[in-house]
Amino acid sequence: MNEKHHSPAEFALRVKFNELSAAKAADGEGRVNEKHHSPAEFALRVKFNELSAAKAADGEVAMKSILIIGMGRFGRHLCKNLADLGNEIMIVDEREENLEELLPYVVSAKIGDCTNEAVLRSLGIANFDLCFVCIGTNFQSSLEITSLVKELGAKFVVSKANRDIHAKFLLRNGADEVIYPDRDIAEKLAVRYSANHIFDYIELTEEYSIYEIPPLPSWVDKSLKESGIRNQYHISVLGTKSGGKANLMPPADYVIQADEHLMVIGKKLDIDNILKELS
Numbered sequence: 001m002n003e004k005h006h007s008p009a010e011f012a013l014r015v016k017f018n019e020l021s022a023a024k025a026a027d028g029e030g031r032v033n034e035k036h037h038s039p040a041e042f043a044l045r046v047k048f049n050e051l052s053a054a055k056a057a058d059g060e061v062a063m064k065s066i067l068i069i070g071m072g073r074f075g076r077h078l079c080k081n082l083a084d085l086g087n088e089i090m091i092v093d094e095r096e097e098n099l100e101e102l103l104p105y106v107v108s109a110k111i112g113d114c115t116n117e118a119v120l121r122s123l124g125i126a127n128f129d130l131c132f133v134c135i136g137t138n139f140q141s142s143l144e145i146t147s148l149v150k151e152l153g154a155k156f157v158v159s160k161a162n163r164d165i166h167a168k169f170l171l172r173n174g175a176d177e178v179i180y181p182d183r184d185i186a187e188k189l190a191v192r193y194s195a196n197h198i199f200d201y202i203e204l205t206e207e208y209s210i211y212e213i214p215p216l217p218s219w220v221d222k223s224l225k226e227s228g229i230r231n232q233y234h235i236s237v238l239g240t241k242s243g244g245k246a247n248l249m250p251p252a253d254y255v256i257q258a259d260e261h262l263m264v265i266g267k268k269l270d271i272d273n274i275l276k277e278l279s
Contacts, residue, residue: 063087065127069114069145070134071098074160074181078132080105092123114145117152126153133159133175139166143173150174197278199261210265212241215256216277225252233274235266 064087068079071093083089083105090108093099099109112119125131131154135142139162146159151174159175161167167178191201191209200212219227224237239248242260256262264271 064129066090067092067123067125067128067131068134069093069132069149070136070142070160071095071102072134072136074136075132075134076102078134090123090128092119114148115141117148120145120148120152125149126155129155131155131157133157136160136162142166143169146170146175147173195275197275200263204265207267208265209268209271210238210263211271212261212263213271213274214278215258215260215262216274217258219256220258221255223253223255224250227256229264233266234270235264235274237262237264239263 066082066087067090068075068082069092071079071091075091075093076098079089079091079102089106090110091099091102091106092110092112092114094111094113096111099111103109110119110123112122114120131149133142133146133149135145142159142161143166146157150157154174156176157174158177158179159170161170161178161180162182167180170178187203188201191203192198197213198211199214202210204210219229224230230236237250239246240250240254240256240260240262241247242257246263247254
């Protein structure tokens with residue numbers, strides 16, 4: 001993670017903790033949970049947690065400790081975004097060049113083959129809140145790593161898949177959740193560009209989604225309540241968007257403008273009916 005997210009005391013403790021863990025790994029010791037810590041490691045972990053708890057008590061968002069295995073294009077973007085959101089990141093990849101540009105964003109980076117159980121043991125898998133397995137080109141490796149990570153005590157494992165059959169095997173072998181970045185983007189773009197009046201789209205479930213759409217002419221210059229959006233069209237307005245700026249959770253007396261977009265949530269069938277009126 002980027003150092004700007006740590007207090008100086010937190011960052012110093014985290015670096016020292018990782019140094020001790022790495023030293024143990026170099027000596028051939030594996031570590032799965034806190035009962036295997038040396039006294040020095042345990043003291044550092046406790047102090048680090050105390051500092052994090054103090055930050056949370058002061059109103060700061062509590063960060064998560066996240067392991068990302070596989071620094072391809074998706075893994076790199078994931079790492080940067082998670083770090084920008086204030087999380088503590090450790091990254092692992094077989095190739096050193098895949099790690100170099102990400103060093104400013106992370107607490108620790110390691111070169112290693114994660115199909116090797118000894119490498120995974122040296123990471124202290126059980127200490128992470130989330131483990132991402134972002135291996136997209138070698139399904140056999142992704143499956144082996146997912147299974148090993150779970151066996152070593154991972155709390156929650158998210159694995160990347162390219163095909164439905166891959167997802168089934170990953171879920172059966174340790175993944176708590178499977179993501180399809182390419183498929184999800186393709187579906188979103190297909191919905192967005194197949195209709196003339198959808199500017200953005202987020203699927204929540206098979207039945208409900210969030211859409212960014214223009215207002216119907218009959219809604220313009222009326223308040224949300226007067227327009228009958230909810231009662232007549234069975235959708236809810238989450239916000240409005242104009243000039244690149246969003247206005248979230250508008251009140252019932254908010255007057256709809258012709259040049260703005262509405263961010264609405266509803267069933268696909270109800271949205272389709274609105275789109276037909278817009279056509």
